[in-house]
Amino acid sequence: MPTYEMGQWLLVMCHRTQQPSPDYLVAAFPTDEIREAYLSIASERAEQEVRHILRAFVGHSRSLGSFDRLQVLSIEALRKEQGREATKNGWSPRFTEYEIRALNHLSGTSSTPTWEGLTWALDLLPHAPQKAIDVIHAYMYAHAQVLPDLRISGLTDAAELIRTRYILQGSASIExxxxxxxxxxxxxxxxxxxxxxxxxxxxxxxxxxxxxxxxxxxxxxxxxxxxxxxxxxxxxxxxxxxxxxxxxxxxxxxxxxxxxxxxxxxxxxxxxxxxxxxxxxxxxxxxxxxxxxxxxxxxxxxxxxxxxxxxxxxxxxxxxxxx
Missing domain, CATH: 3.40.1350.10 (Trna Endonuclease; Chain: A, domain 1)
Structure with missing residues (x-):
């Protein structure tokens, strides 16, 4: 189990040093203590650092992982069941865009990543932070049934960091x-x-x-x-x-x-x-x-x-x- 210290974690997040181990957490704040500590100083941190963290939290396009493969097995089972129903009742089974990408990728008929990246939402910063948060919320809403817990944590942390840095604090005091x-x-x-x-x-x-x-x-x-x-x-x-x-x-x-x-x-x-x-x-x-x-x-x-x-x-x- 990795141990975390904020200074070391920030070096990893900013690509100034390598992850100490493969299970070292970069997709979300690794501990509640680091989350609270970083959010309390978010307005003082360099813009480049904040964006490094946000990119890791919202996620790039990526292909199937072990979790996705488990999802695909259930999708394929559903497809077979719906296929039998379709044969009897004369209708075609329907799949979400995520399910289609997952099935196509696993079968080798498409190289499109299963998970489409969300880093484009950061283009809305700093001038439209609420819209960036809305994008993250919409992404979670669309994939609520298939997102791993860690991805949900990372997206939630990203929304909190955007709200703290770009809405509640910013670079000027209320006064x-x-x-x-x-x-x-x-x-x-x-x-x-x-x-x-x-x-x-x-x-x-x-x-x-x-x-x-x-x-x-x-x-x-x-x-x-x-x-x-x-x-x-x-x-x-x-x-x-x-x-x-x-x-x-x-x-x-x-x-x-x-x-x-x-x-x-x-x-x-x-x-x-x-x-x-x-x-x-x-x-x-x-x-x-x-x-x-x-x-x-x-x-x-x-x-x-x-x-x-x-x-x-x-x-x-x-x-x-x-x-």
């Missing part, structure tokens, strides 16, 4: 990102929010600066219209903003309203959070920390390095909207 946002012009902040909701799948419209009627951004999907009020203030957002938006949502029959308050909201009886709680299906509150996490998740944790380009691009897109 730094809050300061960056608070220093934005209010109009630029509205463009940034509009871009975020555009990425979330909405068609967004930034309303005129002087006559927005209590809604800075309108986000639309099929059967859904969301009014978004953006308050990029140093102080807490109070009751009036919440009440005004709730009234506007009701008057114009929008689906719901969202108030984004970078510095948070007043709390306690008869305050912003209490008023919003009266209409949970109509009004949502989003503070600066929640907004940053949402942007990290959908724009990538390095969005702050591109913030000027994001705002300018969204401004140009809004200018091209039909008036």
């Amino acid at each position: 730094t990102l809050l300061e960056l946002i608070l220093n934005l012009d209010s109009r630029d902040f509205e463009y940034l929010v509009a871009h975020l909701y555009e990425v979330l799948g909405y068609d967004t419209e930034v309303t005129p600066a002087q006559k927005d009627y209590g809604k800075d951004v309108i986000a639309r999907k099929i059967n859904e219209t969301v009014f978004i009020e953006c308050k990029n203030w140093q102080g807490h957002v109070g009751v009036k903003v919440i009440s005004d938006l709730a009234g506007r949502v009701s008057m114009e029959q929008a689906t719901r309203g969202i108030v984004i308050g970078t510095s948070g909201f007043t709390e306690g009886p008869a305050t912003a959070t209490e008023i919003a709680s009266r209409w949970p299906s109509r009004i949502s509150l989003l503070d600066g920390i929640e907004l940053i996490k949402l942007m990290n998740q959908h724009l990538g944790s390095e969005w702050h390095r591109r913030v000027e380009r994001i705002i300018q691009s969204e401004r140009s897109r809004q200018d091209r909207r039909p008036k």
